[in-house]
Amino acid sequence: MRIIKNVKEMKEFTARAKESGKIVGLVPTMGYFHQGHLALMEKAVQQCDVVITSVYVNPLQFGPKEDFASYPRDLQRDAAMAEEVGVDAIFSPADGEMYPEGFDTTVSVGESLTNKLCGLKRPGHFTGVATVVTKLFNIVKPDKAYFGLKDAQQVLVIKRMVEDLNMDVEIIPVPIVRESDGLAMSSRNVYLTSEQRKAAVVLYQSLKLAEQQVKKGHIDAVEICRQVKEKINNEPLAELDYVEIYSYPDLKFIDKIEGRALLAVAVKFGRARLIDNIILEAQKDVSDSI
């Protein structure tokens, strides 16, 4: 497996693969791999001839008070894990390679998808994501790119951008991978103390509670959110950031769950801000029985 540090070399690597007619897959990551990342890579290896994983903690998508400096990094460990699942190259550029002196261009997706959930709580975050993903797509030129559904809003933003800017890449969303107790895999789980780790299971439990309610026919979005908040607030170590329900995939405000809806939560445990979500599905034309 190759470890590529600069843009020029990365472009040449893909150009050679494309010349021989190979399907190129990209798994964009910030590294510090867990099973969630590996699921993306495994899917890419199944579907593509050549798989590149980018490992880049993108400063542009972190706010000034966020965890850019402390975000966990371990390229050697990542490289061993990626090689194990059959990745062909890791692209791990330095900041000066991605954002040289004078860099001054951004790609933004509008407010209908970004002024809610993590976009509202992390201003500039999705512009940072859209900009770095545009760069990665232009550098690697993948036929397919793989994104985890834990960042459900990110997947929708990237899909919107790809469609709007006529980019030739197929976006493949991959389901959330969870620990055995249901906690969604995240590089930020490493921040959790063992007490916080146990408490963090409340995220998944609250999502399952909502899912059960919808299955029973309760479709009042405000009431579901209230119950999810109550469940999370009952956990003393949890500090609620947001619990929100929107239609899916267009993220419109809804007061009733009809068809598909995204229930997304963000909760802080100490210095770890964790997110999780679930797609709720209610039959249309069912009246609210709460």
Added chain:
Amino acid sequence: MRIIKNVKEMKEFTARAKESGKIVGLVPTMGYFHQGHLALMEKAVQQCDVVITSVYVNPLQFGPKEDFASYPRDLQRDAAMAEEVGVDAIFSPADGEMYPEGFDTTVSVGESLTNKLCGLKRPGHFTGVATVVTKLFNIVKPDKAYFGLKDAQQVLVIKRMVEDLNMDVEIIPVPIVRESDGLAMSSRNVYLTSEQRKAAVVLYQSLKLAEQQVKKGHIDAVEICRQVKEKINNEPLAELDYVEIYSYPDLKFIDKIEGRALLAVAVKFGRARLIDNIILEAQKDVSDSI
């Protein structure tokens, strides 16, 4: 020559050209061709195997009070002129093809290049330009793209964007083409009455005045601007929009012309807002003798 109206067909056209190893050139335009456009196409025909000219009056780069609706359009005439100089295809999409329902993504170049000259006078203009050019590059995938230096600031913005977003396209700037009396060719010259047309020569004359002053060793930027403004204001039909001098190509504020500088002017004649510019070049280390 092909006239292509939709994105899918345009992508297929380029894909076929690229498969056979051809160099693809793109000349992005808003149509209503004049000799300036033809100079871009001729250059492209010289340097490329396949040349595509896009003809698209991009609503995103016009302000609400600008001339989007009245901007001159004549695809049949444009097609004949393009064919004459050897263009292989015109890409002329409808607005619904470029900006379908739900479109919500923009590409922006930051203020160091855009909060001055036309960027200051036309807020959102360069975001509209960067966004449509990104789309055109992704649709047509040119190896080289040709832009006229009459829009000098636009060329700098596009070059910045291409470098920042790692786009694989070479930007080729082409010199301004002028009428015999010096007026820069522009599709908007069609708005001029015959009186205004005669008066409009003052733009070029004012630029040449500045050039002569610099050649004589006068390098005080404020004084040069003052003389250019005076010259333009002496023309009763001219309504001055801006006269500015910046270092070139980085568009920094300067008070002395040392090395290369961009002198750019925008002047209204009735409903026509015309722009023009010149690159001034002064030797460094020459003291101001004004």
